[in-house]
Structures are given as structure tokens and as C-alpha cells.
Amino acid sequence: MKVTPEHNERIAKMTFSSVYPHYVTKVEKKGRTIEELHTVITWLTGFDSVKIQELIDEKVTFKTFFERAEINPNAHLIKGVICGYRIEDIDNTLTQQTRFLDKLVDELAKGRKMEKILRQ
Incomplete structure (x- = not known):
């Protein structure tokens, strides 16, 4: 599927604060914790829990969210299909980074071991 x-x-205009509650619901429904969710967000972006909350309160867009992030150098190891798109084939950096986050949250919700999610 081609990203238009x-x-x-x-995606650039969507706010992180509008999606974050869905991430929380998804992982908690599968028995994972907010702390584990924050661990994967921190691994990808460098944001700690305090900064994540500040960005939620500020209602930043995904564009701003990822502009402020320090993307993990191993993020390129995140591969697979999310929302019908093969992550490694997405040519828009922002869209790819957003799908990286979606994929990590999916892996967490599916019960994957943290060391595998964090590409260690």
C-alpha cells in the first residue's frame, strides 16, 4: 500500500494527546502497564515520563512530537506491517516514525518480551 x-x-496534524489514551487502553487491556508503555516511548524518542506528560498537556502534533524527539539509532530495526503499511517502505520520515511508535505499542500489547521490543 502506498502512503499518500x-x-x-x-498524521502530521494529529495530536499525540489524542492518540496516547488509545495506546494506554490497548496495552492495559492486554495486561501491560503504563510504565512499560513509557519505556517503549522513551526508547524510541528519548522522552522520559515527565516530558511525555508535558507533551500531552501541550497538545503537540505528531510533527512537533517527533521534531523534538531524539530517535533511537536502532529504530531502523523496527520492521513489519502496521495499519496495512510495510514500515520499512514508508518514504516520509514523520509517517515512518509514527508507525514505528504504533508498531512498538502493538508488540507490547501482544505480549512480546521487552528486550525484543527494544531491539536489544
């Missing part, structure tokens, strides 16, 4: 410019723009 309209799709990229929609």
Missing part, C-alpha cells in the same frame, strides 16, 4: 501525501499530512 494526504495521509502524511493527516
